[in-house]
Amino acid sequence: MPHQHRWHHPLCLAPRPLRPWLTESGSLTARLIAHYPCFKVRVLAQGLARPHDDERATLGLPRANVRVPSREVLLCSGDTPLVFAHSVTTPAAVRRGFRKFRHIGGRSLGSMLFASPTIARSMLAWRRVDARHPLWRKARAVVGPLPARLWARRSVFYTGPDRLLVTEVFLPPLFQESR
Template sequence: MPTRFRWHHSRCLAPRALQPWLAERGSLTARLVAHYPQFSVRVLRQREQPPHGDELATLQQRRRARVLTRDVLLMSGQTPLVYAHSVATRSAVRGGFRRLKGIGNRSLGSMLFADPTIRRSPLAWRQIDRRHPLWQQAHAAVGPLPARLWARRSLFITGPDRLLVTEVFLPPTF
């Protein structure tokens, strides 16, 4: 895997104020709700498409695979806090993550953390820059951004089904 796509599981070198958010093992949504009373989810799109290059191996998919993606902004009032990108394999959407299709503007975390059969992989993080598709998508959604943003991701697993969730932390909030 090219270095520019490498996600890290070891010590995070993010700014100190951001580290607790990146390392949160529980529901990021629950933490955001506790800090931002005007929390909401704004759905940007939900569609089938090919996964990004650095998602293929994690999801154990072939290059020509199609997946269901869901892109949302986690908001406080009119302020975007996090750009979230979720990717589910076709079999996952028909199986253990079938509720994803009808979730609408509800938070994905409310579904994932309520189901005791769903396991979460260790968190991974990295900085993404203008070359990364998620930086580009966040930029298209919210406008001007710094050249680098911190992101984290983890895999949710139930039985044979996998759902990859990546969260990009937006300034100036973090």
């Protein structure tokens, strides 16, 4: 699978408190709610955007200048950002299998993805991201100063021929606490 090639740093390099979060196979949202009762979703952007190069490859998009449905949110505990989440899909997918993606608003994407028995998920892949990665730079623009490296994970959700790529960048409050 194209998304896993550069997305498989050894998990043993991740901070120990973060490893269970990186490998959570169920809904990250459900796990966050269980640990952070003041959980909320802060929508940063939702609309058409240019996917990153590796996202284009994963979604099988042919052109570099294509714009696709995209969503960026912060998953927070109260006002404290815990995760910067970035999702992209194809225009056809929001007309078919991922119709709800357009109108999800302030709800978590996980509430949609894990509620449907017709949606399957790929294996998780993870890596460290730094200032060279566009998602690290986007997270920094939103939350302010960040460590030089953060950990992120991603997976592809499938329903029929449609794909939705979800990437989650874990922010310092999450892996500095023991939960």
